[in-house]
Amino acid sequence: MIKYDDSSEKSIVTYAKKLIGKSLQEILDLSSTTRTINLKNKGLAGLIIEKEWFGIEQNSSQLPDFDKVGIELKIIPLKKTKNGIVVKERTKICSMNYMTLHDEKWEESHTKEKLNKILFVYYFPDSSDILKSKILKIDLWKLSEEAGELFLKDDWHFIQNKVITGYAHELSGRDTDSLEASPAGTKKQVPQFNTIYADTAQKRAFSLKQPFTNQRWKEINQVKFESIIETLNITSLDSFEQAILEKINLLQGKSILELSEVFDVKIGQSKSRVAAVMKKIIGFKSVRSKIKEFEQLGIEIKMINVRKKDCRPMEAISFPAMKLEEFVLEEWEESTFLPMISKILFIPIYKAYKDIKDLDKLYLGKAFFWTPSNSEFDIIKQEWLNYQREVNNGKCRVTKIANKTKRGYKEVSELSKESATQIIHIRPHGRNSNDRDKDGLGNSIIKQSFWLNTKFIQQLIIKNLLKR
Secondary structure, three states: OOOOOOOOHHHHHHHHOOOOOOEEHHHHOOOOOOOOOOOOOOOOOHHHHHHOOOOOOOOOOOOOOEEEOOOEEEEEEEEEEEOEEEEEOOEEEEEEEEEHOOOOOOOHHHHHHHHHHHEEEEEOOOOOHHEEEEEEEEEEEEHOOOOOOHHHHHHHHHHHHHOOOOOOOHHHHHHOOOOEEEEEEOOEEEEOOOOOOOOOOEOOOEEOHHHHHHHHHHHOOOOOEEOOOOOOOOOOOOHHHHHHHHHHHOOOOOOOHHHHOOOOOOOOOOHHHHHHHHHHHHHHHHHOOOEEEHHHHEEEEEEEEOOOOOOOOOEEOOOOOEEEEHHHHOOOHHHOOOOHOOEEEEEEEEOOOOOOOOOOHHHOOOOOOHHHHHHHHHHHHHHHHHHHHHOOOOOOOOEEEEEEOOOOOOEEOOOOOOHOOOOOEEEEOOOOOOOEEEEEEEEEEOOEEEEHHHHHHHHHHHOOOOOO
């Protein structure tokens, strides 16, 4: 017998909030049923919360879990990172049916029906004992209140068009920005609607990408966001990128000092002073805010100090430091690094030489969005895998080489150098020599991260300059 009114949205949410702070074991203890629990079941948290708390049995129904009020239930695992607690993975919404998808309209689609209202239950998995995992937050999310629906709609149409035109077998999560065609379970092949190029395609599901749900997690935890969709009169993802670039590139060639005066940005000597000016140009009302749409779409913003005479970056572009012991256990498709290079907004800042800091001698260059091409993606994947093998093989082991620095030596590892790769490389990213990490073999090394190679960035900048 359920302990809430399943025809009342308010009753469902109120009952759901009683989960906050409870462990999976406590939920089982409160349940009136006796079940055999398989602790190795990957979806155990979801099963316990659905069955033992809400009384929802496993079923193959196409309707939302709380069908009387149109609410779908989604159990979201979290993980701890250097920057705090984040959503761990993509969120599956519904299975994809290649034989019926071609005939659907977005407004009446099965996917939109599942997306209309979602009750998110966020929990933190306990790696030592899954039953000690605790529920941290409850959130009722409504598509009707989400300006970003236009991105989900565009992605849905893109996937549908691939199915209609016979390219379901070429679907990839990289095709879209917020709603993706994710692999469903094993690599099982199923018939596709249009067999002009292939009879079957891998079984897939519609899923919300990790950045989309992670933005919502941040929002309910009081992170300040601004939405610029309405401000810039944006109607699609293409118009979103175009609007951003137009705002920045209209000011191309102006000095950062001049721009700070135009946009009334008071800046001191901090490293974030140029970033503050860029935020105002893009459309931020407050330089302390984050742009909601950038977070949802997983767009990284990278400002590059560039040598004016040849467009050569002053240094490689870094990504956050990683934990080597976690890196070696990752699968590429689920890796921490992959979302970081899915889409980047590059903003070049030109100067004559590296040590220039005067804002009247720093000039705004031509900004551009970059998403790896298929060939670039293949190279990045291969280089990532090569580094994973190197770390596994103990190449993080360092040798101390004497020099004339204060420490009297420098540390050199056996990891491949930037000169040995085409697009990405690993190198130190610690605050100092005492900011250290270790690999699975116990080798101590200064914290490391992935970097985009300077030569590759230079090629991207030149290529963008040649575009009309």
